[in-house]
Amino acid sequence: MPSPVNPPRGMRDFLPADKRRRDLVLGTIRETYRSYGFDEIETPVVEESSRLHAGLGGDNEKLAFAIMKRGLSTEKLQSAETALDLADLGLRFDLTVPLARFYATHRATLPTVFRAIQIAPVWRAERPQKGRYRQFVQCDIDIIGEAGPMAEIELISATAEVLGRLGLVGTTIRINDRRILLGLLSHWKVPTERFDTALVIIDKLDKIGIDGVVGELAEIGVPTDDLAAQLAELAGATWESSAGARWLDAEAFGDLLSLREALPDARLEFDPTLVRGMGYYTGTIFEVAHPDFGYSLGGGGRYDGMIGRFLGADVPAAGFSLGFERLVDLVELPGGSAEGSVILYDATVPPAELVRLQHELAADGTRVRLDRRAKNLKNQLAGLAELGYTRFATLADAAAPLEWKPLS
Known part of the structure; x- marks a missing residue:
C-alpha cells in the first residue's frame, strides 16, 4: 500500500x-x-479528452491521465467498452x-x-x-x-x-x-505504409543499438542487406561527409x-x-x-x-x-543569493513593534522574516542560512536600534 x-x-x-x-x-x-x-x-x-486523443500527441496520448465524467451511473460504467468511454477530460x-x-x-x-x-x-x-x-x-x-x-x-x-x-x-x-x-x-525501399513504424524503430537507436534496429526493421519487412553498415555510417555522419550522399534530400x-x-x-x-x-x-x-x-x-x-x-x-x-x-540538476547557481533579513526577537518585544519593523524593511522589496530567538542560536542561524537569508539582527528591546550581522 x-x-x-x-x-x-x-x-x-x-x-x-x-x-x-x-x-x-x-x-x-x-x-x-x-x-x-x-x-x-x-x-x-485539462483539455477535452477527444482533443488529447486526436492523433496529435504521438505515443504520449497513451500516457494521458483521464478524468472521469461526473455523475456516471452504474449502467454507464458497465456498458463502457474502453476506459476512455468514461472520460470527457484529461490532464x-x-x-x-x-x-x-x-x-x-x-x-x-x-x-x-x-x-x-x-x-x-x-x-x-x-x-x-x-x-x-x-x-x-x-x-x-x-x-x-x-x-x-x-x-x-x-x-x-x-x-x-x-x-x-x-x-x-x-x-x-x-x-x-x-x-x-x-x-x-525510400532509399532503403521501406514501403510507404511502414514509414511511421520504421521511424519509431530508428528513434530507438540510442537504446537498442544498430543490431536491435536492424532486427526490428527486418520484422516489418525492410530489406536489411548492408543496413547495419549504413546505420553505422549514418551514426557518425557529419556535414561534410553527408554532402552529396545518395540518400540525402538535397533541398x-x-x-x-x-x-x-x-x-x-x-x-x-x-x-x-x-x-x-x-x-x-x-x-x-x-x-x-x-x-x-x-x-x-x-x-x-x-x-x-x-x-x-x-x-x-x-x-x-x-x-x-x-x-x-x-x-x-545540472545548473550551478551563483554562490550569493538575494538579500534576506531576519529579526530574532525576544518575547518581551511588543508584536506591534515587530510588525512595524517588518513593514518598514519590506517596503523596498527586501525579504524579511520574524523569528523568536531560540536557545540554540547556532542551529537557528544555520537553518536560516539554508533558507537563503543573508543577515540577521537580534531584538530584545523595542527601543534599541537593529544591528545587522551576516548569516554565514
Missing part, C-alpha cells in the same frame, strides 16, 4: 531550498525568452496540443506571427525512474505564422542563449529534417546548411538518424545534447500540420521545448 505521507508515485514535494533553486532557473529561462520577443501565455491544465501531456487549441481559439486577436512562451507542469502516466516523472515542468517557446527559416533561427538562437546564461558549456544542438528521414526510408540539407550559416555561434551538429518521436513534425527537427549525459536536454521542430487540424487550414508553426527537470 502507498505510504499515507508520501506524494503519489512519480510526483515530488519540493522543500523551500529546492523551490528557490527551481524558481531561479525558471526565472533565467523566462527572462531570456522574453528578451528575444516571446510573450508568455497560460492554458488550462495535458505536453504544452504543444494546448497551444494549438489556444491559437485556434484566439487567432483573431493575436499578431500575424505569434511568439509564445509556456512554462508549466504537464502529466504523463510514465513508469517512474531517475529523471522521468509523472508530473514535470516543460519550458516551451513556439513561433506560429512564420513559414520561413526565421522561425527555426529565432528558436535555436534564443535556446542557445538560455543554455549559455545557465552556464551549461559543451552542449550541442543535433539537427535533422523529416524530409531527409523520409528520403532515407532539405540545403535548408539546414542555411540555418548553420545564420547561426555561427550555435554548435549545430547534423545527425541524419535524429527522429524525435512525435509524428506531427513536418520539417526541421532538433535536440539539445551534452557530452556527459546520454539523454537530451530538450528538443523540438517544425509542425506545420497540427494547428490546421483545428482551423481547417494549415498554419506554419515551430517550437523548442527544454527538459527542465533534467536541466535544473
Whole structure:
C-alpha cells in the first residue's frame, strides 16, 4: 500500500531550498525568452479528452491521465467498452496540443506571427525512474505564422542563449529534417505504409543499438542487406561527409546548411538518424545534447500540420521545448543569493513593534522574516542560512536600534 505521507508515485514535494533553486532557473529561462520577443501565455491544465486523443500527441496520448465524467451511473460504467468511454477530460501531456487549441481559439486577436512562451507542469502516466516523472515542468517557446527559416533561427538562437546564461558549456544542438528521414526510408525501399513504424524503430537507436534496429526493421519487412553498415555510417555522419550522399534530400540539407550559416555561434551538429518521436513534425527537427549525459536536454521542430487540424487550414508553426527537470540538476547557481533579513526577537518585544519593523524593511522589496530567538542560536542561524537569508539582527528591546550581522 502507498505510504499515507508520501506524494503519489512519480510526483515530488519540493522543500523551500529546492523551490528557490527551481524558481531561479525558471526565472533565467523566462527572462531570456522574453528578451528575444516571446510573450508568455497560460492554458488550462485539462483539455477535452477527444482533443488529447486526436492523433496529435504521438505515443504520449497513451500516457494521458483521464478524468472521469461526473455523475456516471452504474449502467454507464458497465456498458463502457474502453476506459476512455468514461472520460470527457484529461490532464495535458505536453504544452504543444494546448497551444494549438489556444491559437485556434484566439487567432483573431493575436499578431500575424505569434511568439509564445509556456512554462508549466504537464502529466504523463510514465513508469517512474531517475529523471522521468509523472508530473514535470516543460519550458516551451513556439513561433506560429512564420513559414520561413526565421522561425527555426529565432528558436535555436534564443535556446542557445538560455543554455549559455545557465552556464551549461559543451552542449550541442543535433539537427535533422523529416524530409531527409523520409528520403532515407525510400532509399532503403521501406514501403510507404511502414514509414511511421520504421521511424519509431530508428528513434530507438540510442537504446537498442544498430543490431536491435536492424532486427526490428527486418520484422516489418525492410530489406536489411548492408543496413547495419549504413546505420553505422549514418551514426557518425557529419556535414561534410553527408554532402552529396545518395540518400540525402538535397533541398532539405540545403535548408539546414542555411540555418548553420545564420547561426555561427550555435554548435549545430547534423545527425541524419535524429527522429524525435512525435509524428506531427513536418520539417526541421532538433535536440539539445551534452557530452556527459546520454539523454537530451530538450528538443523540438517544425509542425506545420497540427494547428490546421483545428482551423481547417494549415498554419506554419515551430517550437523548442527544454527538459527542465533534467536541466535544473545540472545548473550551478551563483554562490550569493538575494538579500534576506531576519529579526530574532525576544518575547518581551511588543508584536506591534515587530510588525512595524517588518513593514518598514519590506517596503523596498527586501525579504524579511520574524523569528523568536531560540536557545540554540547556532542551529537557528544555520537553518536560516539554508533558507537563503543573508543577515540577521537580534531584538530584545523595542527601543534599541537593529544591528545587522551576516548569516554565514
